[in-house]
Amino acid sequence: MDSDHPTQKAARAAAEEILRIIYGDDLVGCTVSLDRITDVIAGAMTGQAQVDRAIAELNEKAYEAIRLLSTPPANGSSLGADELRSLLGDWLDKIRTLANKVIAATKAEKEIGDASNESTTI
Numbered sequence: 001m002d003s004d005h006p007t008q009k010a011a012r013a014a015a016e017e018i019l020r021i022i023y024g025d026d027l028v029g030c031t032v033s034l035d036r037i038t039d040v041i042a043g044a045m046t047g048q049a050q051v052d053r054a055i056a057e058l059n060e061k062a063y064e065a066i067r068l069l070s071t072p073p074a075n076g077s078s079l080g081a082d083e084l085r086s087l088l089g090d091w092l093d094k095i096r097t098l099a100n101k102v103i104a105a106t107k108a109e110k111e112i113g114d115a116s117n118e119s120t121t122i
Helices: 006-023 034-069 081-120
Strands: none
Touching: 006 034, 034 081
16 A cells, blocks of 8 residues: 555554554654554554445445335336235335345444454453
8 A cells, every 4th residue: 555545644643653652652662563553554444444335335225226116117007906016015025135235234344343342442
């Protein structure tokens, strides 16, 4: 990753602060490379950004699909009662499937975040 990339800059600043907390402002006794700590932090930030983007894309697709599914069919007035029931049943099944995917993805992200928070708590 480019050292001028915002994620890399933020990761480096975080790495410096972490090492200062551990070793003090003068970093006396620090044998850990700042670049190595920076890479670990940048990797975590990049991974979380990818998860966030995937969740955002899934939500965007879900809203678009719901919008499309909530639009009445062009030939709706010519459909009989059984055809309308079948169409509505299909739509509801698709909405339920979509909602389950969004819920599962959001729940998985939350569980990962919770597990991460638990592992960092001392």
